[in-house]
Amino acid sequence: MSDDATQTRQREIATEHLLFKLMEYVEARHAGLLDFMEQSLDHLGDPATDGTKDDEAVRKIAKGMIVGARKQGVN
Template structure:
């Protein structure tokens, strides 16, 4: 049974987030400094929306939380 577009988007987001975390952990373990580099880039991160949903800081909070989580998780 084919999933609806919202479900497929959620599933894709979960898979992408997992792979990104594993990549971050892998690189950080082998080349320390990636997470610091990523964290320093967050001032340039923003929400591309052009309507009332635009929230640059919300996007930055999500990115910070992902970086913090990768720091805490470490290699598994």
């Protein structure tokens, strides 16, 4: 794996962790955030312009993140 690919993977892992924690924190203090985010998924899409474009795959990942945040909660 190239240094760029490794760094990109590590950045993605760190970003996902921080986003989950932010989602959990805000939802615990202001219930409704996750519902709001879930309702926005119809507007989410893949910006690719080639054969890799897959709007539904992007929505599925986002939905999974919301489900995960709902399950995890703030401990």
